[in-house]
Amino acid sequence: LWLGSYNRGVLWLSGGQLRSFSLGSGLRNNSIRHILEDRQGNIWIATGSGLSRWDGRELLTYYLPDGLAYGSVRVLAEDAQGDLIVGTDGGVNRLRNGKFVKDPALDLVGSERVWAILPRPDGALWLGTRGGGLLHVKDGKLARITSRHGLLSDHIYQLLEGADGRLWMSGPAGVSAAAFADLEAVVSGRSPSVPVAPYGVAEGMESSQMNGSTQPAGWRMSNGELWFPSVKGLVQINPRRSPWSIPSTVFIESILVNDREIPLGDEIRIPPGRGRLEIHYTACDLLAPERVTFRYMLEGFDSGWLPASFRRTAYYTNLPPGTYRFRVARLDAAAPHSASEASVALVWEPRFYETKWFYAACGILLAALAWGGFRLYARQTRRRYQALLEERVRLAREMHDTVIQGCVGVSTLLEAASGLPPSENGGKEALLERARLQARVTLEEARQAVWDLRHVSHGQSLDATLRDYAARLSAERGIPVDVSAEGDLGPLGARAERNLLLVAREAMRNALTHADPSRVWVRLSAAKDTIRLEVGDDGKGFDVVHTEAAENGHYGIAGMRERMAQLGGSLEILTTPGGGTRVVAFAPRQNVFLDPTAEATHD
Template structure:
């Protein structure tokens, strides 16, 4: 959703607000083409906040949000008429009338967080429940709607009801009721507030009541406030604020009621320490009052509904607004977007240019604007440009401005007027001007849709014939210090120097064609080119080309404009958002020091009105003098201040464990859980409770008892473990924002019981029984013939050998197990090093095996494992050692085998598995393998050999699966 346009200047819209304001409001408006964005210096204008909303479409159970709260663990809770919705930033979990909650009705009217962190929910039919972690505890219902719940400083529970007055519930469970009979103005009570003296203020349908520390009830303002009171609060000076059906009152230091706003039906209040007062109204939206400034948000400005029932400020300083149309959120965002609602000539912005001082020029489809310190001024070009569509901008001499248009040629603007106008009839190659390059000698090179034009001392010439260019459609121009002019077109890049033209060969760069923008990096001696196949680096010294593209982690092909900020990061505009990546990472890729880049992608959720940036014009992004980066988009001009990004990652999101699922059965993750023997699949779901950038939260996990180090999970919010051995485990998960610190880990412990035969005592007893049996048999046979004695010893030896064999075989596939493989591997390692023979190791993984289990069953998965194992065993060589590594993975040792021969063996095995018939298991089932292969050398040992093979297997998975990847001794992966 775009940034808000705030209604605060129109006398018509604010007449009903201003009538009751008893302070002087200085409201100034400009009726001309200058629009002020923001308010005074004391606060950020509401139009600089980013807004979002959620409704039943997004998972809320009901669009009326009566109350909002946040528990210490970080969850946000929303009270609705169809239950309480718990929000983790991505998903709503609904708690309504059920055995779990114990509530008599799903309608929830009020939420309150107690000092110990428990959540109190109350509402229809007098239902009351307390939530502690994952546990719900209900209380005896009152039988009447509860409008407000409050846990005071003495841990007493106060309940304001609809028709039953006020109920006080003491910690021992006893209750006391206050009604009209003992002095309450009305039995319908809507609000409760505890002041700094511990007194309870009660807002009723007939006025305000006070219950002091002795529980005496009075009506301090009976004559002045005999009307419905919906909200009571106190400002930062502890002055009482009273929201009524007919306006907002304040109790001053002289204990006098002052009318702040008249004729404004106030539903809820949120005072802040900064002095701001947020006012939710019954039918007029959201109001902010700050000193002498009033601002309003209503349906016209994006509020889901004008009835505001709840206001809440969360730990990340976002403001949450509960309305009759869903929940609405105002927050700070990395990007600010200026649109026609703020005063721009048009939303479709094609070019932005900093004047390197205080202002930024914005060229759009309907004209040119200048933004200076938040003020937008329209530059009227109508006398020279019919459509006023601006495609390109460039700074000229003496603070002048060159303006390229879509249909009206080139304009030169200086001293507030157009001083020159060049069209095709004047010698311009075409009236569509997409790139402008003022040169040090005072000439101007103009890139059009039909070629180049050089303007020198008012004369227009054609420096390069259009036929000499790969394409006459020029989109960008750049000149280096040595005079080389780079020309970006729809068919590549040309260099014009000393009146000579030559083309760069992009064919080796993933067939790149379009060059959208240039950015010189003097420190690195690189000219960066944004193209339709990624980021091209041109070495200005040796003229070598390199590509940072999809193969290196770039998410998109088409990149429009690159800007290098003051923090040495690239900002790159694209059709699908703005990318941010470290400049050093891009340099490391082109120098061969790393394979992948890491990036952040910014879009609508980060304050952009549209993630679609525009390209094919120049410049499409610009670095301003204050360090901010400006981007031309399809909906406005967006800016970001990179220096502020750390503030968004400074808050560390807490992390919670939400689900523990064991073989399909769900457990509460806050318990120490004892799991039965034979447990095969354990799944844990978790969430980082950050609401500013939930899609960017990163996770890492570690299972103590199984893993030594943290495993980085990216934005994955669940993890699975299968076939864990019996034992004790503790799962740890932590979360962070990009570039931020990690949260304290959330943990859960569980134990997997062994089978009876896996217990040490049982194994000891079996051993003792065997010993007794054998010894008894030996004694009984002492008198037998020596032949019988030898026969018995042979039988015992055979039995022992069978037991030993069973301990070395995988029970499912019949292959050697990991223990047997470890012994074989140590033997082969020693032999290979002793005899200087090659030794290769291959890790094999069944592709998409999880889908087999998920789509059919684990029984089918077991059959597939057995079939693959049999196929591998059939086609392995006699000298090879085959074993099941774990799960769907196998491992093969290939002794005395050069790498080339090992690749042939692995590829033959891969083909045999792929061509095998599995129709007797599941009709139409196909199975493929990904294989990672490595060879032993003097630099590594057995552990490193496994690591190298695992890296190759990872690359095989990444490069499409059903393939063999070799990790050579230098750590490079090769595809077979």
């Protein structure tokens, strides 16, 4: 039998003989804190100034120079590996095979005052501290659980594993128990708090103040009973029995929305609008109402249970419309069988613009707007493409009708001049002068074609411009070209004037170039509703169908038809092989004659 005293060392009673160990026999201090027998039969003695070991023959002492964290040793424990865990008032050590070994995880404890140690089969160490709460050491990591997580106190005197599989703790606020699974949930961060079952005066103790500072500060008997020393005697607890035998009922007291109370019922409908929701609840517990804790959850909003501790009101702000169920339960780790739950269904009605049909209507509207926007974009894109295409076609047509024909005329004049003999210098000079004039005209027409300039007649009427052009062609080709006009022909719109002029020019050139005529005529006449342009010749005629097919991308007849189509008119070719040709163009009067308010010109 080994007995530790407060200040007289250790007494050993064996075989009827009494032996003592004190300062005079090798101990560094006579204040005994803990005595432990390890698996090899060694006796370990924790004192107020160092650690000693009795192996049956000699007493060996460990102190600071040997690696002890702090001189004042409080508690000893042997872990699953057979190492001795030494708790002191300034940290914790691991002793293996008689030597202190470095343990990085235990180094994390720092200078905590370790007063209780509980090794677990999984290699974890639970450390009770004075002021630092409960520490968990495993796999090189340290976690701390304190009163902020639900412990009765941050001062822990003893740690015991009960027959019920819970961790039992003693301290200045009484005895408490918590499931290891709940503690580990806090350690891993899966839970913010731990349910703790308290044992104190309300449960029948004379005092909630337990004794500590020396070990054992609690003991588990072979029958599973737990004994703890208090300032008013020993406390016996049977973990398999609970002092809470009467179930406590949880019920909802009231529900307020924006400080206005709503009548209770199985289903509560809340009118539309956002605001503050308050749910007041309580539980009937006559034994210890001040210890009742709760948890609650709003299904449809909260992802899980929320700990409420001792608070008896749940608050929610600006909940979206929907259907919810509020659940509240007593959080009782000591008597789970007595825990009860209350619930109520809540329907927060939506505003009209928060309903599904409104969202559906908005979705349809957005889809329609998107489709309309796409259609508009596609139409604008097509218009831009069409405008670009028309501009390219216009340029090609203008080049054919002006630049190319002008270049052909210049080339013809130059060839004629080069074919004259040196003796006819006068004729050659005349041809060259005409070629220069034709080049200037062609250059001006090219500029107008590129910039789509409106006024091409230089102040002349259309029939006068046609007479000038006919005179030049007649002089070049030696074939008479007659121009006549009937009716009121002016003033013409710029585009109409240009298109009619270019159609007439193209028809005249074609007649002089291909028909081999003896004469060509141009007739321009205006009636009440239409304007008519006719270019005819007495030449050899041609097959219209085969000629248009043979153009293969050129802009002769097709170009003339397009120009008249721009004026809302049409173009006919009346010809038979050997019977001459007439090109007849018609256009509505309102599309040809100038409306001064409707058409602008380029500068």
